[in-house]
Amino acid sequence: MPVIAPMPAARPARIPGQREGADETLAAGTTVDHLTETYRAHYRSLLGLAALLLDDTASCEDVVQEAFIRVHSARKRVRDPEKTLAYLRQTVVNLSRSALRRRILGLKLLSKPMPDMASAEEGAYDQLERDALIKAMKGLQRRQREVLSLRYFADMTEAQVAATLGISLGSVKAYGSRGIAALRVAMGAPA
Numbered sequence: 001m002p003v004i005a006p007m008p009a010a011r012p013a014r015i016p017g018q019r020e021g022a023d024e025t026l027a028a029g030t031t032v033d034h035l036t037e038t039y040r041a042h043y044r045s046l047l048g049l050a051a052l053l054l055d056d057t058a059s060c061e062d063v064v065q066e067a068f069i070r071v072h073s074a075r076k077r078v079r080d081p082e083k084t085l086a087y088l089r090q091t092v093v094n095l096s097r098s099a100l101r102r103r104i105l106g107l108k109l110l111s112k113p114m115p116d117m118a119s120a121e122e123g124a125y126d127q128l129e130r131d132a133l134i135k136a137m138k139g140l141q142r143r144q145r146e147v148l149s150l151r152y153f154a155d156m157t158e159a160q161v162a163a164t165l166g167i168s169l170g171s172v173k174a175y176g177s178r179g180i181a182a183l184r185v186a187m188g189a190p191a
Helices: 032-041 043-053 057-073 081-109 120-138 142-153 158-165 169-187
Strands: none
Touching: 032 043, 032 057, 032 081, 043 057, 043 081, 057 081, 120 142, 120 169, 142 158, 142 169, 158 169
16 A cells, blocks of 8 residues: 655744744744654654554554654654654654554453354264264274274374384275275265
């Protein structure tokens, strides 16, 4: 999303009683022109700073513009014009932190959604399938049942099953494939 730089500000109207060409520096603080020029010159870097702390461009732009408004309203406290950029940066960081705190608080206050739970029908169907599998497993030869139980329910490798049962790796593969074929037939699954 492209970032649009702020529009140039219009020249401020001359204050009545002010001499022509008089210095706009306030008794204490930075000038409006200096603040505006600093803001324009460093807008993209301030936006980049906000982007490091926040996640979306709109929030970053809002934070940077709010920082300008706040420093503008408190410009009398910026005694050294050279520190104007530092004030803008610190205000961007503080406003970004505040935005993140508001988001976190909002997430904490949201009501927790109910977990996705299976319906009663799904639970009953799963139980029927489990029962059918147990019945089909009981109908297998002892070695086929042992190999399939260790391989798929205990999550062992074929080599681990062979070592556990004291049989060769080829026997594990043979018992496994014959057992699966017998389960397919017993459970009515397509081959």
